[in-house]
Every structure is written in C-alpha cells, then in structure tokens.
Amino acid sequence: xxxxxxxMALMLTLVLSVSVFNACKDNDNEPVTTISLDKEQTxxxxxxxxxxxxxxxVSAEVKTFTYTKVVDNENGIPVxxxxxxxxxxNTYTYxxxxxxxxxxxxxxxxxxxxxxxxxxxxxxxxLLVQTNLSTRSAFVKYDWHITAEQWxxxxxxxxxxxxxxxxxxxDGTYEVDLSAQYAAPTHHFxxxxxxxxxxxxxxxxxxxxxxKQASGDAGIDEYYDFRIVAASESEMTMYWDLAVFxxxxxxxxxxxxxxxxxxxxxxxxxxxxxxAITALHCDSVDPDxxxxx
Numbered sequence: 001x002x003x004x005x006x007x008m009a010l011m012l013t014l015v016l017s018v019s020v021f022n023a024c025k026d027n028d029n030e031p032v033t034t035i036s037l038d039k040e041q042t043x044x045x046x047x048x049x050x051x052x053x054x055x056x057x058v059s060a061e062v063k064t065f066t067y068t069k070v071v072d073n074e075n076g077i078p079v080x081x082x083x084x085x086x087x088x089x090n091t092y093t094y095x096x097x098x099x100x101x102x103x104x105x106x107x108x109x110x111x112x113x114x115x116x117x118x119x120x121x122x123x124x125x126x127l128l129v130q131t132n133l134s135t136r137s138a139f140v141k142y143d144w145h146i147t148a149e150q151w152x153x154x155x156x157x158x159x160x161x162x163x164x165x166x167x168x169x170x171d172g173t174y175e176v177d178l179s180a181q182y183a184a185p186t187h188h189f190x191x192x193x194x195x196x197x198x199x200x201x202x203x204x205x206x207x208x209x210x211x212k213q214a215s216g217d218a219g220i221d222e223y224y225d226f227r228i229v230a231a232s233e234s235e236m237t238m239y240w241d242l243a244v245f246x247x248x249x250x251x252x253x254x255x256x257x258x259x260x261x262x263x264x265x266x267x268x269x270x271x272x273x274x275x276a277i278t279a280l281h282c283d284s285v286d287p288d289x290x291x292x293x
Contacts, residue, residue, distance in 0.1 A: 031090050033059040033117040041128035047100050053127050057092040061118040070110040103170050105131035135231045136194040139168040142256035150251045175264040183266025185274045188212040190282035195292040203227045212280040219279035
C-alpha cells in the first residue's frame with residue numbers, strides 16, 4: 001500500500017515538474033519588453049506645426065502605455081493611450097501627434113513615453129522637440145526698449161521714452177519700467193495683444209498695448225496698435241499713430257535686451273501707488289479691446 005502511495009506521489013511530482021518546466025519554457029520564449037521611437041528629436045518647428053513620432057513597443061503583453069508632456073524638465077500629467085495601440089503579434093505601434101501651441105517655443109519641450117508590461121516592468125523613451133522662436137514669443141523672451149522714433153524723417157524720441165523698458169509676459173500682461181527719473185502714476189500698464197496679419201501688405205503683425213489712463217478721479221481705456229513690418233530677436237521696426245496730435249505713421253525701432261534689473265513704474269513706491277488706484281485697475285478694461293480686427 002505504501003508503495004502505491006509512493007508511486008502516486010512520484011507521478012504527481014513528475015507532472016508538476018513537467019508543468020513548471022513547460023511554463024518556464026513558455027516564459028523563456030517571451031520577448032523582453034522594449035520601447036523605441038523613430039527619432040530622438042524633431043527638426044526645428046514653428047508654432048502651429050505638428051510634432052509626429054512613431055512609437056514601437058515589443059512585449060508579450062502591454063498593461064499600460066502613457067505619454068507625458070515635459071516642459072523645462074518638469075513632467076505634466078500622463079495621458080493614457082493604451083487603447084490606441086496597434087498590435088501585431090508581440091509588436092505594438094503608436095502614431096503620436098501634437099500641435100505646437102503659443103508659448104511652447106519659450107521652453108525646453110519634450111515628450112516622455114512609458115510602457116508597463118504584464119509583469120510590471122517599466123520602460124521609457126523620450127522625444128526632444130526643437131522649435132523656432134516666433135515673433136510673439138520674442139516679445140516675452142527679452143526686455144525691449146525704444147532706440148529710435150521718427151516722423152517725417154525727424155526724430156521725435158523723447159528722453160522719457162528712451163529710458164522706458166518694456167516687459168511682456170506669457171499671460172498677456174505687460175509692465176513698463178519708466179525709470180526713477182520719470183516715475184509717474186498717470187497710467188496702469190495692463191495687457192498686450194498680438195495678431196499676425198499675413199494678408200495685410202508689408203505689415204507682418206500687429207501688437208496692441210492696452211493701459212488705463214488717469215482722467216480726474218476716473219480711469220479710461222487707452223490703447224495703441226503697433227504695425228510690425230520687420231522683426232527679429234534683436235530688433236523690430238513698427239509704425240503707430242498718435243492721432244490726437246496728428247502724428248501718423250510714426251516709425252519706432254524696438255530693440256531687445258536680456259532680462260535684468262526691472263522696476264515697474266520706475267520705483268517700488270510708484271508701483272504701490274499705481275496699484276492702489278481703483279480707477280486704474282486692469283480688470284475694468286473693455287474686453288472688446290482684446291480683439292484686433
């Protein structure tokens with residue numbers, strides 16, 4: 001009887017051993033999970049262009065597949081696109097596309113692709129996106145100052161204007177350092193609007209600067225449109241009108257400089273004074289001014 005039990009136990013052990021061996025053999029045939037891209041970086045692209053990349057994954061089974069936008073080395077929220085994978089045997093592919101949006105060219109931009117297989121193994125591949133700086137983004141990247149202003153061939157650049165430094169922000173606001181010498185609470189600098197005008201003759205784009213102007217105890221909206229006819233990272237040529245004085249087509253040369261010391265309104269005391277004037281608060285600007293026809 002003991003011999004029968006022994007034989008049955010031996011047979012069961014052999015069966016289990018064969019099963020484990022076959023399972024190990026099957027696992028040995030499974031590919032090691034890998035992920036790759038058809039490129040490590042893109043060519044130089046403009047805002048509005050489409051970033052494309054083909055992702056290839058080799059794996060017995062993909063559990064999750066995500067991509068993340070990386071801006072200045074900081075990862076955003078992962079986007080799960082597992083359901084968008086195309087499978088052919090142990091090979092999975094994904095055709096990635098992304099349209100470059102405003103301000104993308106102001107940062108180091110990339111995308112990180114991550115796959116996790118059924119065993120929890122995680123693999124990652126990265127794509128660096130190269131961009132050309134747009135004219136709009138050039139306003140934000142640098143500080144700007146007026147180096148020339150001419151009307152009918154004569155200079156009309158005042159000392160006060162020559163000392164101004166303009167700083168434009170990604171969120172559409174701007175400030176002006178008036179210099180301590182010309183600090184004054186007469187305006188609150190509010191917003192800037194940029195619009196490209198490819199079908200408007202030699203005008204490449206229009207930049208509108210909107211501010212609140214003190215008028216007695218009230219504040220009124222004031223804005224000027226600058227018609228850009230030549231633009232680079234270092235210098236822009238634009239025309240604008242000071243219609244109240246009959247000055248039309250004033251030519252302004254706007255020159256960039258690296259961002260450095262900057263004090264809105266000229267002094268900290270003047271900045272505090274301007275921001276305390278309720279009538280000059282920017283939140284009362286007419287929203288219609290944000291649209292350039």
